[in-house]
Amino acid sequence: MKNLVIWGGRPLRGEVRCDGAKNAALPVLAGALLMENATIYEVPDLADVRTMVELLRAVGADVKQDRDTIYVSSPGPLMYEAPYDLVRKMRASFLVMGPLLVRCGKASIPLPGGCAIGQRPVDLHLKGFQAMGAHISIEKGYVHASAPKLHGAQIYLDVPSVGATENIMMAACLAHGETVIDNAAQEPEVVDLANFLNSAGARIKGAGTPRIRIDGVKELRDTAYTIIPDRIEAATYLIAGAITQGNVTVDNVIPLHLKSVLAKLHECGLEVTEWNKSIEISASCRAKPVKIKTLPYPGFPTDVQAPFMSLLSLGEGTSIISETVFENRFAHAEELRRMGAKIRIEGSNAVIEGVPQLTGATVQATDLRAGAALCLAALAAQGVSYITGLEHLERGYANFASKLRDLGARIAVFDEAIEQASGFAP
Numbered sequence: 001m002k003n004l005v006i007w008g009g010r011p012l013r014g015e016v017r018c019d020g021a022k023n024a025a026l027p028v029l030a031g032a033l034l035m036e037n038a039t040i041y042e043v044p045d046l047a048d049v050r051t052m053v054e055l056l057r058a059v060g061a062d063v064k065q066d067r068d069t070i071y072v073s074s075p076g077p078l079m080y081e082a083p084y085d086l087v088r089k090m091r092a093s094f095l096v097m098g099p100l101l102v103r104c105g106k107a108s109i110p111l112p113g114g115c116a117i118g119q120r121p122v123d124l125h126l127k128g129f130q131a132m133g134a135h136i137s138i139e140k141g142y143v144h145a146s147a148p149k150l151h152g153a154q155i156y157l158d159v160p161s162v163g164a165t166e167n168i169m170m171a172a173c174l175a176h177g178e179t180v181i182d183n184a185a186q187e188p189e190v191v192d193l194a195n196f197l198n199s200a201g202a203r204i205k206g207a208g209t210p211r212i213r214i215d216g217v218k219e220l221r222d223t224a225y226t227i228i229p230d231r232i233e234a235a236t237y238l239i240a241g242a243i244t245q246g247n248v249t250v251d252n253v254i255p256l257h258l259k260s261v262l263a264k265l266h267e268c269g270l271e272v273t274e275w276n277k278s279i280e281i282s283a284s285c286r287a288k289p290v291k292i293k294t295l296p297y298p299g300f301p302t303d304v305q306a307p308f309m310s311l312l313s314l315g316e317g318t319s320i321i322s323e324t325v326f327e328n329r330f331a332h333a334e335e336l337r338r339m340g341a342k343i344r345i346e347g348s349n350a351v352i353e354g355v356p357q358l359t360g361a362t363v364q365a366t367d368l369r370a371g372a373a374l375c376l377a378a379l380a381a382q383g384v385s386y387i388t389g390l391e392h393l394e395r396g397y398a399n400f401a402s403k404l405r406d407l408g409a410r411i412a413v414f415d416e417a418i419e420q421a422s423g424f425a426p
């Protein structure tokens with residue numbers, strides 16, 4: 001298992017460029033199964049993207065890659081079953097269900113199961129497919145869906161689920177008639193998927209609002225599409241600049257996608273300047289206390305909750321973070337406490353009493369955003385930190401260590417062997 005070692009205490013300064021959004025690339029790659037050929041630009045170089053490419057190949061698509069461009073070609077018949085090991089490795093694999101159901105008339109996908117941050121059910125995905133005429137059965141941990149031809153339906157999502165909105169939208173593109181999704185997720189990544197599908201001739205209206213209308217068409221044509229920048233990666237590097245009291249400019253970002261995060265950084269008393277496709281943060285003091293509640297977009301994103309907790313751990317006064325999206329997304333609090341943070345968890349609330357200093361420690365990443373949060377804390381802490389679980393980080397942050405090093409961070413990647421060897425030193 002690869003780990004990170006970070007020597008903290010140095011302000012970060014400089015510019016960092018964000019890659020394409022992981023959470024847009026994954027649904028768009030799944031959606032590429034809906035047409036014969038799709039070219040996708042600005043795909044980030046991430047473990048999760050490599051898993052999705054493996055999955056597309058496993059169901060019969062021909063996938064080629066040239067740096068950040070991916071070519072998906074699937075003119076012929078596809079396999080309707082997704083391999084267990086890939087779905088278990090990455091729950092976003094479940095996003096191929098809609099496209100396979102449409103292309104093959106059936107789909108068998110392993111239940112993705114829970115993960116470190118929660119149960120992660122898929123009942124709303126299945127509710128949508130059933131409303132569109134699919135027969136659904138669950139046997140031995142697999143979801144089996146079959147539908148010779150899907151028809152349009154009125155679907156209300158009890159929760160504005162990003163994945164369910166995306167899966168249903170993909171299936172509805174080629175269903176017979178109109179589908180309306182109410183209480184749909186409004187995330188920019190949902191809009192990006194809709195724009196990708198519309199560039200191939202789909203007829204989707206209202207993406208980015210709570211009501212999405214999809215008029216089914218007979219087929220989608222070949223297309224080429226560029227993924228939006230990763231707003232969560234951008235937020236992570238902005239917080240890296242803030243927590244180290246440095247000055248960081250993030251390039252290739254759409255400020256509109258980060259309104260809630262920028263508003264909170266302003267409330268923390270930090271100097272944030274927005275340009276057309278970049279944002280600069282300058283911090284010369286500790287963050288002021290704030291209250292944060294994670295919510296579906298356009299609310300404060302749950303994926304920025306952990307990095308922001310690290311920032312507030314070194315802030316002034318007492319802050320409160322309410323996590324309303326996932327039921328178990330505070331695991332990083334325990335690890336931050338090992339660095340001297342004063343955080344107590346009360347149900348879905350984290351009460352953070354800011355301290356003037358954190359101390360380097362050995363800490364463990366449990367999911368990619370928690371891993372990023374621990375790195376940010378280590379960058380500001382006094383002394384050396386060892387962060388285990390780098391494989392989590394590599395799922396969502398391309399070239400994380402080198403991007404931080406370019407900002408002046410003292411950070412290195414090392415594997416266990418070196419760690420053990422250092423333990424044998426005389």
Ligand code: EPZ
Pocket residue numbers: 022023024026092118119120121122123124125126159160161162163164185189302303325326327368369396
């Ligand atoms: C997407 O996950 C993102 N992943 C997550 O990012 C992100 O945290 C999440 O949306 C919320 O914004 C990708 O896009 C690949 P949801 P998703 O369905 O689609 C409940 C990261 O760090 N729910 O919107 O799985 C669910 O339990 C990852 O990049 C149901 O009840 O999230 C959760 O409480 C982590 N039934 C809430 O909805 C369902 O059928 C939001 O989940 C589906 C979801």
